[in-house]
Structure formats: C-alpha cells, structure tokens
Amino acid sequence: MPTFDLSSTPLRDLNSALHTLSKGANDTAFDVVNPRGAHAVAVGIDAPVTVEVRGSVGYYCAGMNDGGIVTVHGSAGPGVAENMMSGTVVIEGDASQYAGATGQGGLLVIKGNAASRCGISMKGIDIVVHGNIGHMSAFMGQSGHLVVLGDAGDALGDSLYEAKLFVRGTVKSLGTDCIEKPMRPEHLETLRGLLDRAGVTDATPQEFRRYGSARTLYTFNIDNADAY
Amino acid sequence: MSYHNPYTPPRKSATFDDATLAEIRRAAATGIYDIRGAGTKRKLPHFDDLLFLGASISRYPLEGYREKCDTSVVLGTRFAKKPIRLKTPITIAGMSFGALSGNAKEALGRGATIAGTSTTTGDGGMTDEERGHSEMLVYQYLPSRYGMNPRDLRRADAIEIVIGQGAKPGGGGMLLGQKISDRVAQMRNLPKGIDQRSACRHPDWTGPDDLEIKILELREITDWEKPIYVKVGGSRPYYDTALAVKAGADVVVLDGMQGGTAATQDVFIENVGMPILACIRPAVQALQDLGLHRSVQLIVSGGIRSGADVAKALALGADAVAIGTAALVALGDNDPKWEDEYQKLGTTAGAYDDWHEGKDPAGITTQDPELAARLDPVAAGRRLANYLKVMTLEAQTIARACGKNHLHNLEPEDLCALTMEAAAMAQIPLAGTSWYPGKGGF
Numbered sequence: 001m002p003t004f005d006l007s008s009t010p011l012r013d014l015n016s017a018l019h020t021l022s023k024g025a026n027d028t029a030f031d032v033v034n035p036r037g038a039h040a041v042a043v044g045i046d047a048p049v050t051v052e053v054r055g056s057v058g059y060y061c062a063g064m065n066d067g068g069i070v071t072v073h074g075s076a077g078p079g080v081a082e083n084m085m086s087g088t089v090v091i092e093g094d095a096s097q098y099a100g101a102t103g104q105g106g107l108l109v110i111k112g113n114a115a116s117r118c119g120i121s122m123k124g125i126d127i128v129v130h131g132n133i134g135h136m137s138a139f140m141g142q143s144g145h146l147v148v149l150g151d152a153g154d155a156l157g158d159s160l161y162e163a164k165l166f167v168r169g170t171v172k173s174l175g176t177d178c179i180e181k182p183m184r185p186e187h188l189e190t191l192r193g194l195l196d197r198a199g200v201t202d203a204t205p206q207e208f209r210r211y212g213s214a215r216t217l218y219t220f221n222i223d224n225a226d227a228y
Numbered sequence: 229m230s231y232h233n234p235y236t237p238p239r240k241s242a243t244f245d246d247a248t249l250a251e252i253r254r255a256a257a258t259g260i261y262d263i264r265g266a267g268t269k270r271k272l273p274h275f276d277d278l279l280f281l282g283a284s285i286s287r288y289p290l291e292g293y294r295e296k297c298d299t300s301v302v303l304g305t306r307f308a309k310k311p312i313r314l315k316t317p318i319t320i321a322g323m324s325f326g327a328l329s330g331n332a333k334e335a336l337g338r339g340a341t342i343a344g345t346s347t348t349t350g351d352g353g354m355t356d357e358e359r360g361h362s363e364m365l366v367y368q369y370l371p372s373r374y375g376m377n378p379r380d381l382r383r384a385d386a387i388e389i390v391i392g393q394g395a396k397p398g399g400g401g402m403l404l405g406q407k408i409s410d411r412v413a414q415m416r417n418l419p420k421g422i423d424q425r426s427a428c429r430h431p432d433w434t435g436p437d438d439l440e441i442k443i444l445e446l447r448e449i450t451d452w453e454k455p456i457y458v459k460v461g462g463s464r465p466y467y468d469t470a471l472a473v474k475a476g477a478d479v480v481v482l483d484g485m486q487g488g489t490a491a492t493q494d495v496f497i498e499n500v501g502m503p504i505l506a507c508i509r510p511a512v513q514a515l516q517d518l519g520l521h522r523s524v525q526l527i528v529s530g531g532i533r534s535g536a537d538v539a540k541a542l543a544l545g546a547d548a549v550a551i552g553t554a555a556l557v558a559l560g561d562n563d564p565k566w567e568d569e570y571q572k573l574g575t576t577a578g579a580y581d582d583w584h585e586g587k588d589p590a591g592i593t594t595q596d597p598e599l600a601a602r603l604d605p606v607a608a609g610r611r612l613a614n615y616l617k618v619m620t621l622e623a624q625t626i627a628r629a630c631g632k633n634h635l636h637n638l639e640p641e642d643l644c645a646l647t648m649e650a651a652a653m654a655q656i657p658l659a660g661t662s663w664y665p666g667k668g669g670f
Contacts, residue, residue: 016451039441044378044448059438059442059445060432063449064449078433078438079432079433083376083377083378085377101432102373102432104417121372121431140425140427140431161422218419218422218423219422
C-alpha cells in the first residue's frame, strides 16, 4: 500500500501518483498520513482507488473526484468533494463551507456537521450529513439529494431547481421558492436507499420531511421581484 | 401690438432624447427592465482617441513586407508546463454553446485555428465540436459550473477562471428559456425551457486568499500543465490585476465595458464598469510594480475592432487582445443581407441585439435548428480567419512604421492622445504636448 507522509512528501507527489496509475494496477489503496490541514489533497482522482487520509484536511479535499473512494479520518475544510463526478467521499468529522459544491455525481457522507452552503449548486451528487447543516444549504441546487439527519439552518434550498432535500430535524427557515412537499412512497424508497448507501442504521425514512422547489421562479416574472 | 412668431423648429431635449423616452414608455408598458445582448452603445473614450506618431528622424521605420515584424505571443509562461503559443496576439473571447449555435462555435474554432490563435468556451461547458475544431481551446471556469468536469479540464489547453466580464462586472447571467434546447438543458443539468440563472459569485470560494487555493486545486488536478487565466471586468484594474497575480495567475484577462454579453440588463451594460482605455495602464502598472510585466501576460478586450486597436492596446502594455463582438460580425452577425428579417423583428442590421431571444436571422445567437443551419461553419470560419489576418497585418503595418520588429516592442511613447479624456485615461500626452492630465500634479 503506497503511503504518503505529507509532513515530508510534497502534495504534488501524492496527486501525481493518483493520476498516473496504470490501468489494471494492483496498488490502488493509498494511505495519507500527517495531512496537517493541507489543501487540495487527493484531487482529480479518475480511477477506482481507495485513499485513507489519517487526519484533517484543508480546502477542496477530493475535489472533482471521479471514481475514487476517499475517507478522511478527521475534519475537512471548505469545498470538500467539490464538483465530484462519481465515487464516494466520507468525512468522519465535520465539514466546513460548500461541502459537495456543484457535485455532479457520487456520494458524500459527512458523519459530523456541515457548515453553510452545503450542497450549493449541486448537480446530481448525493450528500448525507449525520449532523446539522448551516445556512443557505443546497442554494440553487439543480439535482441530486441532500439528506440531513440533524437540523438545517436558515434559507434551506434557496432558489432551488430540482434537487431533493430530506431533513429529519428542524429547519430554521426555508429559502426563496423552497417548500415542504409530501413524502410519497417513491421518496421513502429513495431515502431508504440513500441511508443504506451511507451506512445509516439509526434512522428510518419515515422520520424525515421532504423539501423541494415550488418552481415559481423558473420563468422570470416581474411580479416575483419581491422574492429576489 | 401684435406680432407674428416666425417658425422655429421643434427642439427635443438632450436629456430626454428619443431613446430615453422610448425606454420610459417600454418600461411603463411591460413592467420589466430591458434585457439584451452585445455591449454598451454609449460613446466612450476609446482607442479612436489615440494616434500613433510613426517614425521620424530619431526613429527609423522598418520596410513593409521585407523586414520581419513578429506577431507571436506565448501565454502562460509563469507556472504552466505547457504554455500556449499563438501566431497572432488576437484571441477569441469566451462565448458559450447555448448563447451561440453549434455552427457558430464550430466556425469560431475553424477561423481561429487557421489564424493560429485560441478560442474560449463559455458558460455551459465544452462541446466535442468546439474542442475538435479548435487547435487551442481555453476552458472557462465559471460560477455556474454548468458542464464543468475534470475530463474537459484535462483536454483544454488553458483554464480561464471567470470572476467578471466587462459588460457586467459583478453580475451573473441568464439564459432565457427560449434558448434551452434538449442539448443545452442536458449539458447544464436543468429542465428544458426554464430560465437558467448563472450565479455572480463562485460557489466555493470568496476573496483573493481563497482564489489562491482554488488555483492550486486546479493546477493539481491538471498536473500543473495548463496555463491558468483569471478574467476580470474593467472595474478596479490595478488591484484586481495585483490580486490575480498574488493568487497565482499565469495570465490576467481584462475586459472593458465595451465587451459584449449574451444577455443582461441594459441598465447594467450601460452603467457599470470602465472603458478598456482606462483599464490598461493601471493593470500594466500593477504588473510592473510586482516586477512581473511580460512574465504574467495581460490580455485585454472590449471594443477591439481593427489592427489599429490591437496595436494601441499592445502599445499601452498588453500582451494580447481578445475579440467577441467583432468575431461574431466577421461570421455574419448583423449582416445587411438579412435586413428584411431584422425589420420583421423591429430592428435593423447593425442594431440587432436581442441575442437572448434566439431568433437571430444570421443563425449565430440561436438554438433554432433552421436558423442555425443558415450559417455555414466552413465559410464563416474562413471569414473569421481572413478578418484575423487583416487585423494582424494592420497591426504589423503600424508597428513597422514605428520601427518595431515585434508587436510587443510598441510603447506608450509611440502614441499621442486627441482628447483630454483619452490623455488622462491612457496616460498618453495630448497631441502636440508632453503633458497629460495628472502628470506633474496637474
């Protein structure tokens, strides 16, 4: 198993090794120790590798991940798994702002809390947060799912498109054009699948409420100007 | 006593002119601000207000056609492993598939490739067609991140982080539902036919310190191969340039308010930002103060129309220019041959700017398959290549007349200004004097 000690090895060596794996390589399990809050750890992965990061990371860990399985045994700074295409990213601790921003696919699991703008502009990613999320989460969310086992902050789902939001706890306030919607059987089934994929065993889909777009802002109308 | 008033012609107000009155009536009738494409239509201090001095006893000229005047430029020499090498310093500015038809994007790629320069994607991602037809393609990294993916990042020749554009510094975008075809909707991951908002700020960073980390991430993803440009609107050019350089940019792209847009509010286009003439010297000063002029390249845009404009921009210190509106005109935008159809749309050739409505008779700013088919991408590409070559030749002609064997050897000292405004903005002496406003404390 290749091990990269970021206290003595440049970040470039790690990311370069992740990008140059030959097809069918056997050594696809990477260990990263002493990340010490480094930015851009394990970014641009485009192969089915496994990366275990032993500590906390800075900005953009696993950015644009496409197929990798990255686990951070600590907390993550802003923009973790931003623009993820596919694969899985698990944060054992908390995540800072913009977790999963603009993600187009894959699964992001945050076992602690996520700060503001979690899932901002999400485009297909699935995000499961065991704890709470901050304000303006899922802002302009286009598609994908955001599942929150705890509470959501202010302005959840502001200017939402077609992303689907599920919250088990309280929602401090909904953003513009975001409304609560009935939880139908197909939503319970989708949620069950998401909880299973994220390894959640202490929650049932029936405990959640569903939120989505009212779709009143989809076509510009001057009489909606007060909403902006 | 009575007298007969002689006839006096009716006098219209300069403040409430016809355009102003029409806009008041339009606003009152519709209750919505005017949205349109293209750039500002107001008269501004511009390159027309500068002249070259040419050679004289103290400076000898180069012989046209025989003595070489180099036009090449290399962009991205600061950090990128693979800088971009262009034959001409005239690049094609970012314009999206969505705003433009597929044929128009293909034509831009074909024309630029013939001329040895680069094209740029826009909001909405990269299409296979534009990648295939552009030998050198700059991939824009925009706040919306529509269509953004690591595969396209890696197959781009450079990455342009867009913070603002000259037509609307501080503004986002809106692609109206009329132009959201199946393919555009699929690329942007949104339902067909709805208005698509493009955010005005990036979703995962704010401020210059974050930008530095974002640039690091993009470099790591692309293994430090690609030049990274940072594009800003003409707003605070000294500080924006300095901050972009501090954040690690290879290239700064500076777009004056004459730069066009696919669609935004007319009030934004006409009232926010600075003309490019006022932007270049502060940006160059920032690079010089940091000791990085020519090491970090400066591309300027906004109202570039001719080789003279190119030469003037370079003389003021830019390394290259970008054209958008002019390139569309070269393809066939606003061509009088479609006059009958422009009339039906309530406009005339040369004034058509409702690019957001998707009804472009020239088939350029549309997603309507029938209209788009009017533009032959091969012929239109050839027209663009011709135009780029003419501009390059014109710039060379001027440079030779100033005794320069490379366009980059043009200097502010080669210029004079015709107006006080231009003299002040470009810091070029008023013609016949050695003074410009601000110089010497005046």
